[in-house]
Amino acid sequence: MNKFIWIILILVAITIGWSFILFVYMMSWSPPHHMGMMVGRATVYSQMFSWLRGTFFLIVLIVTITLIIWYIHDKKKK
Amino acid sequence: MRKMIFNRISFKLGILFSGIFLIFLLLLGYMLYGVFSNLFIDYISQELLTRGANHSKALEEYYSQATLEHVILMEENVVTSVIITDPYNNILVYSDPVTNEMKRFIGRTNQISNNQILNRNWNNYQYIVSVSPIKDGDLGYVYMFYPTNVLKEMVFVLKFLIFVASIGIILIAVVLIALLSSIMTKPLLKMKEATLKMAKGEYIQKLNVKGDDEIAQLSKSIQTLGEQLQYFEDTRNDFLASISHELRTPLTYIKGYSDVLIKGLIMDRGEQQKYLKVINEETKRVIHLVNDLFEMSKIQTDHFLLNKELTDLTTLLGNVVQSLTPVAEKKGLKIIFNHVKNISPINLDPHRMEQVFYNVIENAIKYTNQGHVKINLLQDETTTKIIVEDTGIGIPEKDIPRIWDRFYRVEKSRARKTGGTGLGLYIVKEIVRLHDGEVYIESVECKGTKVTIMLRREDVIK
Numbered sequence: 001m002n003k004f005i006w007i008i009l010i011l012v013a014i015t016i017g018w019s020f021i022l023f024v025y026m027m028s029w030s031p032p033h034h035m036g037m038m039v040g041r042a043t044v045y046s047q048m049f050s051w052l053r054g055t056f057f058l059i060v061l062i063v064t065i066t067l068i069i070w071y072i073h074d075k076k077k078k
Numbered sequence: 079m080r081k082m083i084f085n086r087i088s089f090k091l092g093i094l095f096s097g098i099f100l101i102f103l104l105l106l107g108y109m110l111y112g113v114f115s116n117l118f119i120d121y122i123s124q125e126l127l128t129r130g131a132n133h134s135k136a137l138e139e140y141y142s143q144a145t146l147e148h149v150i151l152m153e154e155n156v157v158t159s160v161i162i163t164d165p166y167n168n169i170l171v172y173s174d175p176v177t178n179e180m181k182r183f184i185g186r187t188n189q190i191s192n193n194q195i196l197n198r199n200w201n202n203y204q205y206i207v208s209v210s211p212i213k214d215g216d217l218g219y220v221y222m223f224y225p226t227n228v229l230k231e232m233v234f235v236l237k238f239l240i241f242v243a244s245i246g247i248i249l250i251a252v253v254l255i256a257l258l259s260s261i262m263t264k265p266l267l268k269m270k271e272a273t274l275k276m277a278k279g280e281y282i283q284k285l286n287v288k289g290d291d292e293i294a295q296l297s298k299s300i301q302t303l304g305e306q307l308q309y310f311e312d313t314r315n316d317f318l319a320s321i322s323h324e325l326r327t328p329l330t331y332i333k334g335y336s337d338v339l340i341k342g343l344i345m346d347r348g349e350q351q352k353y354l355k356v357i358n359e360e361t362k363r364v365i366h367l368v369n370d371l372f373e374m375s376k377i378q379t380d381h382f383l384l385n386k387e388l389t390d391l392t393t394l395l396g397n398v399v400q401s402l403t404p405v406a407e408k409k410g411l412k413i414i415f416n417h418v419k420n421i422s423p424i425n426l427d428p429h430r431m432e433q434v435f436y437n438v439i440e441n442a443i444k445y446t447n448q449g450h451v452k453i454n455l456l457q458d459e460t461t462t463k464i465i466v467e468d469t470g471i472g473i474p475e476k477d478i479p480r481i482w483d484r485f486y487r488v489e490k491s492r493a494r495k496t497g498g499t500g501l502g503l504y505i506v507k508e509i510v511r512l513h514d515g516e517v518y519i520e521s522v523e524c525k526g527t528k529v530t531i532m533l534r535r536e537d538v539i540k
């Protein structure tokens with residue numbers, strides 16, 4: 001049980017990490033705004049929030065999948 | 079359990095590596111920030127300067143109200159603003175409303191005849207400012223302003239992106255470092271468990287550690303240690319059993335015979351003599367055993383000092399052979415002692431060496447049922463060799479490496495008959511080692527055994 005909590009924590013941390021890195025990568029190499037990076041803080045914030053929403057759903061997906069695997073694993077043991 | 083996590087080596091390693099990593103990442107982030115923000119400012123100031131210079135050139139060529147208006151028109155609807163003054167710094171025209179801060183930069187330029195940046199401090203002022211004189215200031219000045227709030231916004235985005243990227247990198251790095259350090263220290267935890275079990279008496283531990291690094295080597299050593307401990311445990315029990323057996327037999331004899339003598343049942347003088355002789359023999363056996371034990375414990379506690387003196391080996395070996403001849407003869411064995419002439423004396427502890435020879439020759443006699451025991455004494459420039467050969471039962475090949483161990487005796491059943499503790503060869507090896515010599519054994523089962531002792535001739539070496 002302990003093990004799965006660790007696995008979930010690790011997966012979440014890695015997902016957030018990659019998502020942050022990808023966000024910066026996207027902002028600098030193919031910015032969604034026509035003005036590129038010269039958009040001011042408000043626009044960057046809103047970009048970030050919509051990106052984070054995507055990440056959040058991804059995390060929810062990953063956590064559910066892990067929980068399902070955990071559940072199956074637990075059942076097999078019994 | 080929860081508290082223990084902070085005490086773990088993996089945790090400490092993780093914190094250490096993450097800390098180092100973090101420091102360098104912060105350094106890198108700060109450097110990137112410095113490089114890019116300064117590049118921005120440089121780029122913008124240069125741009126401002128060129129544009130100001132162009133305006134002033136245009137005005138220099140054709141100075142009129144129309145040209146002035148044209149310049150103002152060019153600067154409308156862009157981020158930059160322009161103000162043009164007459165030679166006495168009175169504002170003639172401007173593209174955007176003139177603020178107080180703008181006015182503070184005007185009029186500082188009386189002596190200036192070059193294009194130049196008046197302010198590039200974007201943190202504390204609202205504008206980056208450049209000035210270009212028209213005809214060296216005779217016709218007036220062109221002031222260019224770039225609002226720093228735009229810049230601040232850009233720098234903020236830069237900072238923000240660096241920050242976000244750093245957080246991402248830190249998250250991934252910390253996870254990786256944590257995983258790696260826990261993987262790296264896992265074998266250590268296993269070893270800890272194993273040694274704890276060993277302390278409780280489960281000596282044999284299986285540790286499957288892959289690789290050949292220091293940690294793998296350590297775990298191998300722990301395994302060998304456990305096997306060795308198990309072996310000692312086993313041999314100690316055997317040893318105690320055989321010691322008590324060895325002691326009981328002669329002591330029973332001694333008690334029995336002395337009882338008879340005390341009761342005065344035997345009057346015949348010859349008969350009494352015989353009984354006393356048995357008692358004497360058995361006492362010798364006990365003494366031999368106790369001496370062996372004593373030697374062994376001395377060797378093990380390192381209180382074993384050698385009393386070296388120049389010794390004639392021929393005499394020393396001769397004495398041993400002589401004292402053992404009756405034993406050999408009793409078994410019907412021939413004992414042959416060959417030696418070259420003029421063996422020069424060598425530096426050794428005669429008392430200990432005598433014991434070495436005694437043990438080896440005694441073994442040869444003990445483990446030979448028919449044939450002979452041959453002792454050869456040879457010497458060349460550097461070494462003295464003592465070779466003891468017998469035609470006895472020999473030693474199985476798999477046992478040869480172990481016969482030097484304490485208490486090791488080949489095959490209990492065959493050893494029981496002959497008696498002994500298995501200390502003899504251990505003492506031989508240790509004493510020879512203390513003399514810087516070498517001893518080895520060659521043996522073929524049922525054919526015979528050959529023991530070679532090599533001693534260095536120190537007189538030659540010196």
Ligand SMILES: Nc1ncnc2c1ncn2[C@@H]1O[C@H](COP(=O)(O)OP(=O)(O)OP(=O)(O)O)[C@@H](O)[C@H]1O
Pocket residue numbers: 370437441442443445446468470471472473481486487488489493497498499500501502503504526527
């Ligand atoms: N010359 C030999 N021929 C055959 N086996 C031998 C010979 N020398 C030693 N061994 C074997 O090696 C074992 C160890 O010898 P070691 O001298 O250490 O012990 P031991 O003779 O049994 O007892 P002790 O302590 O009384 O000498 C013996 O038990 C014996 O089986």
Ligand SMILES: [Mg+2]
Pocket residue numbers: 437440441498502503
């Ligand atoms: Mg012996």
